[in-house]
Amino acid sequence: FVVGTYRKRFFISFWLMRQRKKYKYKVKKDSSFIFDVFISYSQEDHDWVTKILLPELEEKEPKLKICIHERDFRVGVTVTENIVECIDRSQKFLMILSNGFIQSQWCLFETHVAQHQLLEHGRESMLLVMKENISVKKNRSISYLL
Numbered sequence: 576f577v578v579g580t581y582r583k584r585f586f587i588s589f590w591l592m593r594q595r596k597k598y599k600y601k602v603k604k605d606s607s608f609i610f611d612v613f614i615s616y617s618q619e620d621h622d623w624v625t626k627i628l629l630p631e632l633e634e635k636e637p638k639l640k641i642c643i644h645e646r647d648f649r650v651g652v653t654v655t656e657n658i659v660e661c662i663d664r665s666q667k668f669l670m671i672l673s674n675g676f677i678q679s680q681w682c683l684f685e686t687h688v689a690q691h692q693l694l695e696h697g698r699e700s701m702l703l704v705m706k707e708n709i710s711v712k713k714n715r716s717i718s719y720l721l
Contacts, residue, residue, distance in 0.1 A: 618675065670686060
């Protein structure tokens with residue numbers, strides 16, 4: 576029980592936030608979004624995202640407002656709360672799918688939050704970039720996206 580609880584700690588935290596109504600999800604108008612895209616990626620893909628992808632999206636027309644965790648998360652707020660808030664305030668959710676992504680618990684949690692938002696709000700907001708062929712065992716929660 577303890578091992579299972581530890582492995583699912585991010586999901587339990589998200590569920591508790593929802594139960595406490597700390598985050599009240601409301602259908603939002605497009606004008607209320609702060610970011611155009613939230614990018615979910617593993618630390619292994621950090622250089623590719625920050626040196627190649629971000630300049631393409633932020634500096635070339637149409638210039639997009641991108642949310643990445645290391646730059647746009649608020650200080651003093653838990654990582655879990657930052658993830659939920661930033662995904663909620665982004666029009667689109669972009670996954671950079673790689674072997675590192677599949678192995679990262681944070682990436683899988685971000686995907687879970689985005690899937691939940693997708694179902695709850697009926698928004699078509701999930702985008703997928705397959706950076707490399709996946710050689711590790713696929714996680715059940717994202718295998719249908721492939």
